[in-house]
Amino acid sequence: MFSKTTLLLSSSIICGCQRRRFSLIKFAGRYYHCNSVSLRLSGSQARVKASRAHNGLSEKYFGKSYRAFSSQTADTTSGSVRPEEIDKFEKMSSSWWDQSEGGQMKELHSMNRLRVPFIRDGLLQKTGSRTEVPNPLEGLTILDVGCGGGVLCEPLGRLGAKVKGIDPGKGNIFTATTHLSEELRDNISYECTSIEDFATKYKENGYDAVVMSEVVEHVEKPEDFIRIGSSLLKPGGSLFLTTLNRTMESWMGAILAWEYLLRRLPIGTHEWRRFLTPEEIARILKSSKAYSSVKSFLTFLKKSYSKVL
Amino acid sequence: MSFRKYPFLIGRLTRNIKTFKNGILTTGLTPLENISTPSVCVSCRTLSSSSSSSSESESENDLSAEFYDIVIVGGGLVGTALAAALGSNGRLANKQILLLDSAKNFGTKPPESERDGGDPNFSNRVVALSPGSKALLNRLGVWENVWRSQTVSCLQVWDALSDANITFNYPDYTTPVSHIVENPVLAHAICQTLDLVDKVKVEFGSKVKSCTIPSSENPREKASVVLENDRILKTDLLIGADGFNSKVRSSISSPSIAFNYDRNAVVATLKLCDTPENYIAWQRFLPSGGPIALLPLAPNYSSLVWSTTPNHAKELLDMEPYDFVEAVNSAFWKEYERSELVKKSCELLNALKLNNKGPRVLPPSIIEVVDKSRASFPLGFGHSAYYASRRAVLIGDAAHRVHPLAGQGLNLGLGDIEVLVQVLSETVGIGGDIGAFDTLREYESQRQRHNIAIQSGIDALHRLYSIDFPPIVALRSIGLSVVNSSELMKKFFMSHAAA
Numbered sequence: 009m010f011s012k013t014t015l016l017l018s019s020s021i022i023c024g025c026q027r028r029r030f031s032l033i034k035f036a037g038r039y040y041h042c043n044s045v046s047l048r049l050s051g052s053q054a055r056v057k058a059s060r061a062h063n064g065l066s067e068k069y070f071g072k073s074y075r076a077f078s079s080q081t082a083d084t085t086s087g088s089v090r091p092e093e094i095d096k097f098e099k100m101s102s103s104w105w106d107q108s109e110g111g112q113m114k115e116l117h118s119m120n121r122l123r124v125p126f127i128r129d130g131l132l133q134k135t136g137s138r139t140e141v142p143n144p145l146e147g148l149t150i151l152d153v154g155c156g157g158g159v160l161c162e163p164l165g166r167l168g169a170k171v172k173g174i175d176p177g178k179g180n181i182f183t184a185t186t187h188l189s190e191e192l193r194d195n196i197s198y199e200c201t202s203i204e205d206f207a208t209k210y211k212e213n214g215y216d217a218v219v220m221s222e223v224v225e226h227v228e229k230p231e232d233f234i235r236i237g238s239s240l241l242k243p244g245g246s247l248f249l250t251t252l253n254r255t256m257e258s259w260m261g262a263i264l265a266w267e268y269l270l271r272r273l274p275i276g277t278h279e280w281r282r283f284l285t286p287e288e289i290a291r292i293l294k295s296s297k298a299y300s301s302v303k304s305f306l307t308f309l310k311k312s313y314s315k316v317l
Numbered sequence: 318m319s320f321r322k323y324p325f326l327i328g329r330l331t332r333n334i335k336t337f338k339n340g341i342l343t344t345g346l347t348p349l350e351n352i353s354t355p356s357v358c359v360s361c362r363t364l365s366s367s368s369s370s371s372s373e374s375e376s377e378n379d380l381s382a383e384f385y386d387i388v389i390v391g392g393g394l395v396g397t398a399l400a401a402a403l404g405s406n407g408r409l410a411n412k413q414i415l416l417l418d419s420a421k422n423f424g425t426k427p428p429e430s431e432r433d434g435g436d437p438n439f440s441n442r443v444v445a446l447s448p449g450s451k452a453l454l455n456r457l458g459v460w461e462n463v464w465r466s467q468t469v470s471c472l473q474v475w476d477a478l479s480d481a482n483i484t485f486n487y488p489d490y491t492t493p494v495s496h497i498v499e500n501p502v503l504a505h506a507i508c509q510t511l512d513l514v515d516k517v518k519v520e521f522g523s524k525v526k527s528c529t530i531p532s533s534e535n536p537r538e539k540a541s542v543v544l545e546n547d548r549i550l551k552t553d554l555l556i557g558a559d560g561f562n563s564k565v566r567s568s569i570s571s572p573s574i575a576f577n578y579d580r581n582a583v584v585a586t587l588k589l590c591d592t593p594e595n596y597i598a599w600q601r602f603l604p605s606g607g608p609i610a611l612l613p614l615a616p617n618y619s620s621l622v623w624s625t626t627p628n629h630a631k632e633l634l635d636m637e638p639y640d641f642v643e644a645v646n647s648a649f650w651k652e653y654e655r656s657e658l659v660k661k662s663c664e665l666l667n668a669l670k671l672n673n674k675g676p677r678v679l680p681p682s683i684i685e686v687v688d689k690s691r692a693s694f695p696l697g698f699g700h701s702a703y704y705a706s707r708r709a710v711l712i713g714d715a716a717h718r719v720h721p722l723a724g725q726g727l728n729l730g731l732g733d734i735e736v737l738v739q740v741l742s743e744t745v746g747i748g749g750d751i752g753a754f755d756t757l758r759e760y761e762s763q764r765q766r767h768n769i770a771i772q773s774g775i776d777a778l779h780r781l782y783s784i785d786f787p788p789i790v791a792l793r794s795i796g797l798s799v800v801n802s803s804e805l806m807k808k809f810f811m812s813h814a815a816a
Contacts, residue, residue, distance in 0.1 A: 107534060107755055117755065124747040139746060140407035162536075163748025189536040 089176045089202045093226045096277065097156065101179030104157020105187055112273055116159055116222070119250075123221055124163045127248050131217055134246065143168025148216040153203050153237055154223030158184030158196070164219075165195035172215075173198045174206050207236050214242035221250045224289070225282045231292050238293075247293070254283035385415040385518075386751070388542055388552040390525050391559030392418025394444070394500070395713030395730035397507045399558060401457050402738045404514030408745045414517045415550065417542070419524045439586045440499035441690045443612055443620045445469070445598075445724030448815045450731040451496055454506075458513075462506035467613045468493045471597045473678065474797075477653050478604055478785060480663045481794035483801040485811055494811070495598070495724065497612045497620065523548075528555060528568035530709045536750055540708035554752040555709040556737075558730075561699045563715035569706035575699040575718070578779065580607050581630035582721060583623040583693045587645065588685040592617055599680045600722070601649055602782040608722045609648045611680065619681075621645060622721060630693045638686050649680050656787035659794065666798045696720055698776055704733075704764060705757035712737060717768050720779045723814065729768050736763050771813070 103112050128144060137144050146168035152161050155173030157180055165171045173196065175181055181200040188196060199206065218237045227233045238247050252258045259280045267275045387403060389396050400416045403409055446454070454460040472494050475482035485494055511517060524545040531538030540555040557565025566573065589595065595613040602608045607624030614620050623645070625633070633641060655663075699718030704711045713730035740760040741751050749756055781793055800806045 105534065107753075120747060120749070128747070142408055142411040142745065162750075166745075166748040166750075187536065 089204075090226065090228045094177050096274070097226075098177050098179040100274070101157065101177060101183050104159060104180070104183050113157075113159065115272070119222075120160065120163055123160065123248075123250055124167075126250070127164065127217065127219060128167060130246055130248060134244070145169035150217045150219060151215040151237075151240055152219045152221070153233075154220065154226070155184060155198065156180050158187060158198065160219065160221050161196050161198070162188070162192060165192045169195065169217075171196045174201050174203065176200065176202045203233060203236050207240055210240060215240055215245055216242055217246045217248060219248045221248070222252075224249065224251050224284055225278060230284060230289075234289070234292050249289060251289070252278065252283045254280065254285050254288075258283060382541070382549045382551045384413075384539070384551045386412035386552065387414045387554045387556065388540075388550055389414070389416045389556045389558055390528070390542065390565055391557065391563075391713075391715070392416050392420065392519065392521070393558060393560060393713070394504055394507065394727060395734065396556075396558030397504070397511055398454070398457065398459065398731060399556065399712060399734045399737070400517045400519070401459065401507060401511045401514055402453075402734050403741070404511070404517040405457065406738055406742050408742045410516070412516070412751075415552075416511075416517055416519045417523050417525060417544075418519075418521050421522050437615060437618065439614050439618060439620070439687065439690070440501045441584045441586050441620065441692055442500040443497050443584075443614065443622075444500060444503060444727045445612065446496045446498060446731075447725075447728045448493060448495070450728045451493075453731050453735050457510060459503075459506050459510045462509045463498055463502055464506070465502050465615070466496050466498045467595065467615055469495045469497060469596060469598045469613060472600070473597055473680070474600045474602070476602050476782070476790070476794055476797065477651070478602075478655060478790045479659050479794035480666070481797040481801075483797050483807075485807065494815075497598070497614060499614070499620075525559070525564050528557075528565050528709070530555065530568055530707050534707055534754060536753075538708075540752070552752075553708060553750070554741075554757075557709065557711045557715040558713050559715055561697065561714045561718045563701075563711060565709055566701055566711055566715050569703060569709050569711070571701045571703035571706070571711075573699065573701045575697060577695055577697040578607075578624075578720060579627065580624045580696045580720075581627045581693045582696055583621070583625060583630050583633050583691065585621045585641070585645075585692070586614065586687040586690040587611070587619050587621050587642075587683045588687065589617050589619055589681040590684045592619075592681040595619060595681075597678065597680075599649070601680075603648060604653060604785040607720075607779065608782065609645070610722070610724075611649070612724075618687075619683075623648070624696060624720070624722065627695070634691050634693055638688070641686050641691065642683050645683050645686075650682075656790070658787040659791050662791040662794055666795065698772070700769070700772060704761040705754065707754045708752035710737065710757045710760060716764075717772055719772050719775050722779060723771075723775050725771055725775060725814065728814075729771060732767065733760075733764055736760055 100112060106112065107114055107117050127150075128139065131148060132139060132144055135148075144167055145164065148169045150164055150169045150171045152164070152171060152173045155161050155175045156177075158173055161171045161173040161184065173181075173184060175184070175198070178200050181198045184198045188198075201209075218241055220234070220237055224230045224233060234247075234249070241247060252262055262278050263280055266272050267277060387409075389400055389403075392400075396416060396418065400414060403412070403414055451460060454463070470490050470493050471484060471486035473482065473484050487494070511519065526543045526545050526547075528540065528542050530540045539551040539553060542550040542552065542555065544550070555565060555568075557563045559565060561575070593616045595616050595618070598610065598612050600608050600610040603625075606626060606629065609623040609625075610621070612620045612622065623630075623633070633644060636644065697718055698720065699714070701711055701716045704716045712733040714726070716733065717729055719726050719729065737760050740756060740763070744751055744753075744756045781789070784790070800810070
């Protein structure tokens with residue numbers, strides 16, 4: 009689905025028309041968005057603040073439809089995982105690396121062209137390292153929440169980061185582990201667990217980055233999910249989040265066209281009402297007051313594509 | 318040219334739109350169309366990856382096999398330049414690169430500058446480098462090692478069967494149109510640069526017996542190369558720079574078009590009469606044969622490339638030097654008999670002042686052929702429908718071979734290098750697998766878009782000028798004159814040839 013936006017962008021690049029390009033970038037933003045935040049406070053403080061702010065938040069900002077599936081307290085055992093979502097992806101688990109024409113995951117792979125630079129540049133901006141080296145992310149630790157078949161873990165591992173991929177689906181983790189090649193074994197490890205279970209067991213200092221890519225639209229309680237995810241960060245760590253926007257465009261593109269008309273994904277892969285808008289996510293993130301900056305997709309796209317041009 | 322005649326010509330371009338295929342070619346496809354197409358794959362070769370199957374088989378055997386991240390087969394001009402380009406790229410700094418060549422010490426011996434008599438010792442094999450190619454070599458640090466080259470700032474082409482002619486030059490006459498460099502000089506310059514890149518391991522004298530590419534996209538499966546001495550090499554990315562009889566190309570089983578033009582190129586080094594400022598390249602299209610070209614090498618020296626029938630080529634090689642010089646001079650100066658129609662059309666063009674661009678400069682006359690400089694080689698066309706496959710990619714003549722009439726052969730190869738290095742560097746930048754089919758397909762579609770246009774253009778020119786049927790001659794003369802009189806069209810052609 010995302011490659012569609014990238015392709016819209018590239019077609020506008022071919023046109024070379026400034027105004028049209030801008031409107032297409034805006035359109036892409038209405039379709040899809042990424043957010044990255046960096047944490048100012050320490051992980052534990054953020055955890056407290058986030059959970060405190062959280063309860064009032066969902067009612068205040070998200071309105072009825074949203075409250076319908078957000079619960080009052082963070083339940084660490086049952087957690088944010090939705091069993092039917094796990095089933096959905098377990099059925100597709102063998103096709104994570106199918107990049108052939110018409111493969112279900114082809115678009116997910118092509119999204120790496122944008123989300124890997126998004127994460128890479130976001131992290132390098134803080135460390136001040138150069139990108140013109142083979143392993144720019146060397147020495148950084150990344151947690152990929154909802155890693156699926158490891159489509160995003162592998163490139164991040166190749167860039168030198170130590171990546172931990174967690175996913176509640178057994179089949180997904182099996183696919184990810186078998187796909188891992190020898191040279192990446194040192195950098196990447198997978199674990200079949202939910203984020204709540206992982207967070208309770210996790211005793212170390214925290215990650216430099218937590219990545220939630222294409223996953224918040226599949227969880228039961230996004231607020232808890234994001235909050236727990238951010239509690240696993242080091243002080244000053246970054247959270248990277250990419251997801252579909254909840255707009256008319258995303259309904260027409262991701263659901264009507266992609267699932268019903270083109271049948272590229274099984275019907276029901278995405279539920280439109282579970283999509284989050286950038287504002288909603290920004291509110292979840294900002295509400296904890298733990299975050300120093302929220303960078304949105306539009307600024308990122310404009311920056312990266314002005315480089316291309 | 319009809320696509321029926323060249324069924325594979327737009328191989329991968331059509332692969333993307335298999336749904337619309339079956340004889341109908343949809344052109345101008347944008348990537349957007351690919352995505353929104355319901356995929357009914359009529360794949361001509363199966364590339365579906367099965368992530369779970371056959372993962373163990375490959376990784377277990379050959380644990381002893383040597384592994385390199387990148388193996389380049391073929392150490393010609395393109396292969397060595399690619400090795401230098403890959404080796405000097407910052408993002409590829411941790412990649413182990415191996416360059417294999419069957420020759421012994423190619424280009425490592427500096428060419429002698431003078432032969433015994435005191436005359437400069439020119440090689441009879443030269444290449445014409447476009448400004449784009451020169452810029453690439455400059456960036457690689459190769460150009461500073463090119464110790465002898467000649468700048469061409471004007472290219473004069475004319476038709477032996479009519480008055481039509483065309484001149485390519487920039488208005489100021491100083492911006493170079495192309496650079497003529499002898500092959501050994503360029504090879505030596507590249508090797509000098511390559512010596513400074515320590516990460517590239519060069520193995521001369523190793524013949525490749527066979528290459529195999531993995532059967533699926535599984536990252537654990539590598540491409541392998543078996544050498545004549547049964548050594549096995551494993552690699553993430555196998556690059557075929559092994560010329561038009563490429564072994565790598567046969568390993569990716571790419572359909573290809575290859576034919577001989579039934580023409581040989583006769584090359585020689587010629588001494589000119591009183592030409593101290595030698596900066597014009599001359600080319601005349603002769604009836605029944607092909608173009609004869611005079612490429613400046615140095616003051617008073619030029620290199621000859623004469624495309625002609627194999628029999629005539631043999632005659633030219635066997636001639637006495639004096640007769641050979643006569644034959645070349647007459648090829649440039651001889652007036653051929655013209656038909657009425659062509660005469661009429663030339664008169665028409667003159668009347669329209671289309672053919673009247675000031676006084677024409679005349680080609681220099683040749684006084685001597687340098688001893689033992691004559692040679693001949695066959696000319697052919699080659700095109701590989703695929704440039705890329707899983708963990709394998711083709712560059713240079715392995716992917717495309719052209720008639721030398723436009724001097725584009727090496728330029729296309731150097732263009733391949735530029736794009737391939739850029740694609741690989743971007744892939745490493747986003748943590749991608751350098752041998753993944755998707756990565757390499759990016760290179761393929763970028764290059765085929767450019768190369769096929771140039772290749773078919775050159776082929777069409779060759780065919781157009783092989784005809785001496787008067788109406789066609791008249792038409793092509795009109796066409797050439799129109800192009801010559803239109804600065805805009807000339808700019809278009811020059812910018813394409815300069816890339």
